[in-house]
Amino acid sequence: MHDLSHAFSLALQLAASGDPGLWQIVGLSLQVTLSAVAISTLLGLPVGALLALGRFPGRNALIVIFNAAMGLPPVVVGLVVYLLLSRSGPLGEFGILFTPKAMVIAQSILVFPIVTALSRQVIEDLWAEYSEQLRSLGSNAAKSIGTLLWDGRFSLVTVVLAGFGRAAAEVGAIIIVGGNIDGFTRTMTTAIALETSKGDLALALGLGFVLLMIVVLVNGAAWIARRAGERLAGA
Amino acid sequence: MRLLRLALAFTAILAVTVPASAQDKSIIVASTTSTENSGLFKYLLPIFKEKTGIDVKVVALGTGQALDVGRRGDADVVFVHAKPLEEKFVADGEGVARYEVMYNDFVVIGPKSDPAKIAGSKDVLEAFKKIAAAKASFISRGDKSGTHVAELKYWKEADIDPETGKGSWYKEIGQGMGAALNTASSSNSYVLSDRGTWISFKNRGDLKIVVEGDKRLFNQYGVMLVNPVKHPNVKKELGQTFIDWLVSPEGQKAIANYKIDGEQLFFPNATGKPST
Amino acid sequence: MMRAPTTSLPLVLDRVGFSAGGVEILHDLSLRIEPGAPTIILGPNGAGKSVLLRLCHGLLSPSGGSISAGNVAVSTERTALVFQRPVMLRRSVLANVAYGIVGKHARGRASALLERVGLSHLARRPARKLSGGEQQRVALARAWGRNPEILFLDEPTASLDPAATRAVEDIVGEIAAQGVKIVMATHDLGQARRLAGDVAFLHKGRLLEHTPAATFFDAPRTPQAAAFLRGELLT
Numbered sequence: 008m009h010d011l012s013h014a015f016s017l018a019l020q021l022a023a024s025g026d027p028g029l030w031q032i033v034g035l036s037l038q039v040t041l042s043a044v045a046i047s048t049l050l051g052l053p054v055g056a057l058l059a060l061g062r063f064p065g066r067n068a069l070i071v072i073f074n075a076a077m078g079l080p081p082v083v084v085g086l087v088v089y090l091l092l093s094r095s096g097p098l099g100e101f102g103i104l105f106t107p108k109a110m111v112i113a114q115s116i117l118v119f120p121i122v123t124a125l126s127r128q129v130i131e132d133l134w135a136e137y138s139e140q141l142r143s144l145g146s147n148a149a150k151s152i153g154t155l156l157w158d159g160r161f162s163l164v165t166v167v168l169a170g171f172g173r174a175a176a177e178v179g180a181i182i183i184v185g186g187n188i189d190g191f192t193r194t195m196t197t198a199i200a201l202e203t204s205k206g207d208l209a210l211a212l213g214l215g216f217v218l219l220m221i222v223v224l225v226n227g228a229a230w231i232a233r234r235a236g237e238r239l240a241g242a
Numbered sequence: 243m244r245l246l247r248l249a250l251a252f253t254a255i256l257a258v259t260v261p262a263s264a265q266d267k268s269i270i271v272a273s274t275t276s277t278e279n280s281g282l283f284k285y286l287l288p289i290f291k292e293k294t295g296i297d298v299k300v301v302a303l304g305t306g307q308a309l310d311v312g313r314r315g316d317a318d319v320v321f322v323h324a325k326p327l328e329e330k331f332v333a334d335g336e337g338v339a340r341y342e343v344m345y346n347d348f349v350v351i352g353p354k355s356d357p358a359k360i361a362g363s364k365d366v367l368e369a370f371k372k373i374a375a376a377k378a379s380f381i382s383r384g385d386k387s388g389t390h391v392a393e394l395k396y397w398k399e400a401d402i403d404p405e406t407g408k409g410s411w412y413k414e415i416g417q418g419m420g421a422a423l424n425t426a427s428s429s430n431s432y433v434l435s436d437r438g439t440w441i442s443f444k445n446r447g448d449l450k451i452v453v454e455g456d457k458r459l460f461n462q463y464g465v466m467l468v469n470p471v472k473h474p475n476v477k478k479e480l481g482q483t484f485i486d487w488l489v490s491p492e493g494q495k496a497i498a499n500y501k502i503d504g505e506q507l508f509f510p511n512a513t514g515k516p517s518t
Numbered sequence: 519m520m521r522a523p524t525t526s527l528p529l530v531l532d533r534v535g536f537s538a539g540g541v542e543i544l545h546d547l548s549l550r551i552e553p554g555a556p557t558i559i560l561g562p563n564g565a566g567k568s569v570l571l572r573l574c575h576g577l578l579s580p581s582g583g584s585i586s587a588g589n590v591a592v593s594t595e596r597t598a599l600v601f602q603r604p605v606m607l608r609r610s611v612l613a614n615v616a617y618g619i620v621g622k623h624a625r626g627r628a629s630a631l632l633e634r635v636g637l638s639h640l641a642r643r644p645a646r647k648l649s650g651g652e653q654q655r656v657a658l659a660r661a662w663g664r665n666p667e668i669l670f671l672d673e674p675t676a677s678l679d680p681a682a683t684r685a686v687e688d689i690v691g692e693i694a695a696q697g698v699k700i701v702m703a704t705h706d707l708g709q710a711r712r713l714a715g716d717v718a719f720l721h722k723g724r725l726l727e728h729t730p731a732a733t734f735f736d737a738p739r740t741p742q743a744a745a746f747l748r749g750e751l752l753t
Contacts, residue, residue, distance in 0.1 A: 094315035094316050096314075102475065104316055140601065144660070145594055186270075188299045188300060188301055203420070204421060205418070205419075206419075208445075
């Protein structure tokens with residue numbers, strides 16, 4: 008208990024101190040996580056929609072695969088991406104290992120199935136309600152997908168937030184492909200892992216509280232945006 | 243709407259792409275977690291950067307993994323403390339040459355109550371024998387790190403098989419030095435530690451140094467350039483510049499100047515020439 | 519040399535059958551719908567009225583027999599369907615009416631249609647927040663905006679109170695007055711009497727009678743129709 012309260016006050020001190028090292032780490036965490044979420048959403052929403060509406064051989068197998076891939080172990084993904092990006096690996100010539108780009112790639116692999124599988128379910132449920140009406144109004148496949156994505160936007164924002172949560176919390180993949188390099192690929196979660204391994208548990212917990220505060224802030228911002236959107240949801 | 247999403251994603255990708263410029267002056271050094279945790283790099287690297295403008299990016303791993311990174315060509319320089327493994331690295335053609343840089347030492351940490359009665363001893367093998375005889379609680383890192391390898395070597399040289407104590411007094415935790423010290427502190431156990439981690443360790447509880455000064459506790463650091471013939475991507479000039487600086491009088495002085503709470507952690511002993 | 523203008527009427531069903539999930543819903547149904555006064559499809563629950571409308575609108579394909587629509591194909595482009603429970607998209611009333619209206623001045627036309635159904639004051643309101651009766655009027659305006667030759671209605675007032683029912687019937691009357699052919703399914707006898715030009719009576723998936731309104735209500739030819747008019751035919 009003493010550890011927790013000490014860590015909490017440490018977190019507040021850290022946040023208030025304006026320590027540039029801390030904000031560099033926070034900035035990198037957000038950069039990597041938001042990039043991964045953006046890429047995963049851009050790819051995941053259309054693929055989820057196609058899976059929801061399409062009827063083709065192998066569709067059911069694909070749905071099962073995506074659902075299962077939501078549980079991909081981060082450290083395994085990290086290891087595989089590491090082997091791919093290593094100089095001795097097939098993609099070594101790009102020199103991406105131990106850079107933030109590698110971290111974005113690894114996290115995108117983790118988040119993409121989450122966005123795809125969950126949005127598929129949301130869109131499929133909505134399609135069950137909408138399909139007759141949309142077809143009656145002359146809506147073709149492309150227009151229907153757009154309509155479903157827009158009408159399902161509140162549920163889909165939650166899906167994206169689930170992806171964000173996964174990325175923000177992740178450490179196993181990015182510590183392997185990023186290398187936890189001080190000032191370059193060190194994020195909140197990898198810094199916490201480092202301080203834990205050094206035995207500085209109070210600092211690790213303190214950083215953990217800072218990370219939690221940031222994640223809550225992001226979710227709060229999304230909530231405010233949603234309320235504003237709802238109020239404007241005339242147009 | 244769709245256009246907005248596209249634009250956002252594009253900027254996001256761009257934002258991550260831009261900082262990773264390929265032309266910057268930087269090298270990747272694979273080193274160990276205990277070296278990183280001692281804070282040495284945080285002290286040394288800005289000095290080096292000031293002098294040469296070279297950014298040193300340290301990937302801190304276990305010794306075995308650091309050497310593996312070198313073997314894969316994912317680092318330009320390897321800087322560890324496991325002499326036999328380093329010599330093999332060079333012999334296998336993975337590294338160009340091995341330079342000795344500095345040493346620190348291991349210390350045996352134990353509870354003030356000292357059940358094995360070894361405090362003040364200058365003989366690590368005797369101390370280990372007494373710990374086994376007393377079946378006193380001992381924490382091992384159990385993670386094939388440099389420290390773990392050294393610990394196993396002492397048991398062997400003391401003619402003791404610690405496996406016999408597994409499950410009772412000998413506890414392998416499979417974690418880093420900080421975690422091992424934490425566990426020792428909360429269970430009043432003996433543990434082998436590098437001096438650097440011990441000096442900066444804050445959670446000492448009832449622990450203190452019980453054995454030190456034995457020449458066998460000497461922990462030699464070596465640095466090697468990864469073989470650029472095998473891995474053409476290795477930045478050999480920049481990497482060699484770093485190595486040359488580490489063994490130069492200036493670099494050696496910087497190493498000696500690194501202190502925590504007034505205590506020097508690393509003792510420079512470079513000869514400036516390759517060791518083998 | 520003038521080409522005959524394209525038209526969807528007469529709508530001719532020739533020995534149409536429809537099965538789903540192993541159950542035969544319509545049997546051997548032959549029906550001819552002519553331009554002119556509204557055609558009311560009458561029948562008890564489970565008679566197949568909904569399926570019949572969807573077949574005529576082009577949402578379903580017959581399992582047997584054929585349907586021809588004047589000298590064009592059966593399609594959702596030239597006809598419109600108002601469902602018993604309309605699907606309101608998660609946007610404003612105006613946006614709902616405009617959905618499905620093709621062309622540059624969609625919103626202008628939507629505004630005009632809203633005016634005609636008496637809902638201009640709700641143009642900016644989220645459509646899902648409207649009452650059942652109001653939503654049905656929005657659905658009517660939306661269907662009207664498709665410029666259909668035939669307007670199908672599937673028991674549009676079944677869940678509405680008398681005032682809302684009256685409002686819907688008035689709008690249907692206005693649409694009919696513009697020359698749109700009305701084909702409406704209902705099990706409300708009063709409504710049928712008010713609106714019918716001719717009545718097609720369905721029972722257990724078969725067409726039993728198709729006669730002018732006066733004939734049907736005063737002198738039904740089949741015992742089932744007679745029983746239905748007495749309120750004795752349940753299914």
